[in-house]
Amino acid sequence: MAETSPTGAAPEEAEAFLAAHPGIEAVDILLHDSNGVGRGKIIRRHELLALYRQGRHLPISILGLDIVGEDVHETGLIWDAGDADMRAWPVPGTLAALHGTVPARAELFLSQHHLDGAPMLSDPRHALSAQVAAMAELGLHPTAAFELEFFLLEPERDGGGRLQPARDVLDGRRSGRTEVYSVDHLIGMQPLFADVYAAAGLAGITVETLISEYAPGQYELTLRHRDDVVRAADDLVRLKRIVRAQARAHGVLACFMAKPFADQAGSGMHLHLGLRDGEGRNALAEAPGAGWTDALRHAIGGVLATMAESMLVFAPHANSWRRFARGSYAPVSPSWGANNRSVAVRVPAGEVDARRIEHRLSGVDANPYLVAAAVLAGMRKGLVERLDPGPETTGDAYRDGRGADMPRDWAAAIDAATNSTFLGQALGEEMRRTLVAVKAAEHARVARAVPDVDYELYLHRV
Template sequence: MSGPPFAPWEEAERFLATHPEIEAVDIVLVDANGVGRGKIIRRHELESLYRQGRHLPSSILGLDVTGEDVEETGLVWAMGDADLRVWPVPGTLAPLPFTHPARAQVLVSLYGLDGQPFGADPRHALARQIAALKEDGYHPAGAFELEFYLLDATPGPDGRPRPASMALDGRRHDQIQVYGLDDLDGMQPVFAAIYQAASAQGLPLETLIAEYAPGQYELTLHYRPCLMRAADDLIMLKRLVRAIARRHGMIACFMAKPFQGRAGSGMHLHVSLGDGAGGNHFSEKADGELVPVLRHAIGGLADTMAESMLVFAPHANSWRRYVANLYAPVEPSWGVNDRSVALRVPAGPAQARRVEHRPAGVDANPYLVGATVLAGISHGLENSIEPGPASRSGQPQPAPVTARTATMPRDWHQALIKAEASAFLKQALGPELHRSFTAIKRAELARVMAAVPDLDYQLYLHL
């Protein structure tokens, strides 16, 4: 049996010839929580991965965020914990230049033994939505932004995490200093290593920003003509940032809201629809007039946002990020050149017109975010949904109550209930992934609700 038409052996053969120092390879399968799981294989085993695939158990996609089985996914003992087969993703075999002895990594996707895509693999959900839009002449393009904190590897005097001291001189501060260049200079050894490693991996890493809290940073990636590759970029960048930070005695924190009263970390997705010939379906014909395809895309995203929020905010901590006036959108609003909204049309030339989708936290899975966003766009295009009036910059949020805003979930549990009942989300993710993802989230909710946090003792112990 031949494998699915993905990465050819010749790609790996050229890589190994160029990198004789590589001794082993991480094979990385991304689960529903966005966690990379897999194996480290030896150099000589890479050829069989490319020619024959590699067995991995179905249960690897039925794990909660702690790595424990969630039987309700139907992917563990209901399948006898059966082996399926992973195949390498083209263009993702890359060195890990910070490893000694030298290793590489390659992303993989999971297939049945018959070669058919396995429905619970998040990457396949995005592939289906891309293929559906391409059938109608739309080619999804985009890029993700990565916000995160750099923290000390050891807690502060109060026993809690704290922002990392400057790598150059050990200096600490508790000021926000958004867009501050001095902070970036102070972390130069860390970010120099990140840029060097990104270059070695072929990641189009671009701008570095000091974000809206001490120890918070943002890295941007160059726009890709294929949204799948943009999601692969984000997965690879997160692994890279975490590894480099660890080697500098720091923790790269991808929690959506690690600190009370400080900004949360988002994973904004910039998305547009190409025409396959270098054009952009979102480009306006007259200055300042959004074309119908862009308006309908925004309308579809707004219309489906309420039932999609579990994808954009998948964990208990995710919901702490949605605080007014801290740049995390709390309503399905839209606007032009306005960072207070959920769906922003950035300023810029018409040929670069796009939507910046802002609700997702950095803890979300980029494949699931991409699949859900594209499904929302398709929904808007198919039904010619108008988004209503744009929010006016400087006006109080949230937007006026409408059928959409009135049904927005206000917490994690409401988001889970909406997601479980959503026919739209089932179509966006596919029935297998919809079932396994919501089962994993329900198991995580039960774990969180069963725990007794310190706050309970502070509020109730003596009262």
Template sequence: MPANPVADPEECRAFMTAHPEVRFVEVVFTGLTGVPRGKRLRIDELPAVYDYGRFLPGSILVVDTQGADCEDTGLVWEDGDADRRARPVPGTLTLAPWLGPDVAEVMLSMYELDGAPNDLDPRHVLRRVLDRYAADGLTPVAACELEFYLVDMARGPNGEVLPARSVRTGRRPEGIQVYGLPELEDHAPFLRELWDTADIMGLPLEGAISEFAPAQVELTLHHKPDAMAAADDAVRYKRAVKGIAPRHGCEATFMAKPWADRAGSGFHVHVSFADATGANLCADDRPEGSDLLRHAIGGMKALMGDCMAILAP
């Protein structure tokens, strides 16, 4: 199985030449829980990350959503919390404007010390799946779409989460108002900065809608014939959203159900399968779609129980 490509050191040198203002860079690894973790480095440390990699402890592969070690995995004390080798992902070294004008970020992927892909890195898991598609002459075309709520940074009198107030009126939103335009205008400065940041980072961020609850928002990322890049887009986009929101007096939460009596926030993964000519093999003249589409739906139904270990860890 071929490993994911490792970024060329020339990418680092070109970036540093183009951005002499950058003093710090956050190296970001996303493990099985989807929570980004890593280090903030001085910019003069970055070339070594590109030339060889950066050591990270193996336990980072299996920490839980709250950042605690999962000792039962055997990757903490049993192997002495042994180092793995983290290497940069091509095309992910960008400015991170919400962190300041002198800060950049780059994604990492995890390898063993001998250079073999680490089995628990989600990027390598996905690569194995994509290799199986390639062997069948198929290319998944994918995009991710994440709903989230904008909430007040301060909690209510009983510690409850509250929808963020409008920057235009100062009022707290009420009612559903799905696809409401005033509800988007209530958070226009946040959305403007988010779109500007996405352009700087090379993220294919598209339109926004007001979703099915007060202060709930959804934006789309354009699909790509590269499911790995689409997944990377989602991770980088979510990190930017959460980083930008406090600059506008609120927080962004991607929790599935912040309120029991309001709409949940979904993470939609849009997938079709293309052949070597780029034709969509899920679509044909039948209303129910092609046999390939029906088999894909049947497979997801059959495996849904097992998938909950990943979908709801």
């Protein structure tokens, strides 16, 4: 017997998809955890309709895992809950064919719910949906797009154990140079990126500009703005999976670490956020010739005021913190400015009707659902409390150093999140508690490990 899906997913969507894709044999069903990692199962074609009609029981512990898939008991989602099943339901509009799979498969996103249909609040998707709803209470509707920076590397390390930029898949060339903005450099990876664009097209997402970025083997893909912020986050996690799969098909490794090379630029995940009012007008746009609107300034003020408490969301891993360095295109202070890539919150140049903010703090290793939730909550706080962002930074924001209240490292960010009332409001208290527990467990894992640098410095000297 069919039940009413709390997500609004209807069996007719699955029926139409299966009719249009008779060759599809299986479907990857994915639920995204606090790290943004997609976890789930591969079901067979004949199981899809039942999933739409009745949901699918999945263990609550899926949302209490660390980055390598180990249980984090401190989340309260493992044995405290008896590792009970919750019910996952399809997210409407996310069922899409995958490119180049043999046999042919599709992909479907899920959201986790209690057995009575209530949202399971350690699911990051629900945290973002709640912030979109809270903004709607102000009569405002966010639009969003992410940028994806990443490296393409050789699958094997060199003789010294070091990562290597990938050879061009076209002819095997390798460049050790930065090659930033070189269009000719991109030609060698065109077969791979052609498959990325084809896969994105099947998924219904519009991937736009391709850039050779500021390090050997580093690239950037941009996504078209969405009027639905949750779908914009879907686009980002889907595109990461597409890039990873197509890179692997071409014999190279896609790397989404924030800082894979100590002496090169790291990879960010910039978030562009705009606000539209009930009439569809840009609520941040100034009149021609006028200065910044109060709405824009207050929104930025809220993001800056809540930045320190939110850093665990923007930089969630040990490696994330290696990205922050002066002159690295990764901001180090709660600063803002127009047309300035040294600040944390940038107002991009462009047409007034496209006025928006660009949040530049997050690494590509961050969870886009939680990033967007925290930034939206900061914007909302700024609008409601009419917060002043302070003076606009002109020129080099690195000269001012790190803000006094900003966490200095991963451990300090965990402490800040643990005690943050704001983050409990931004993510929901259950999601905040889950995130902090997972990050504390990962921090303990890293702290126990003995890194190679310890042997290099101390083995023969102390």
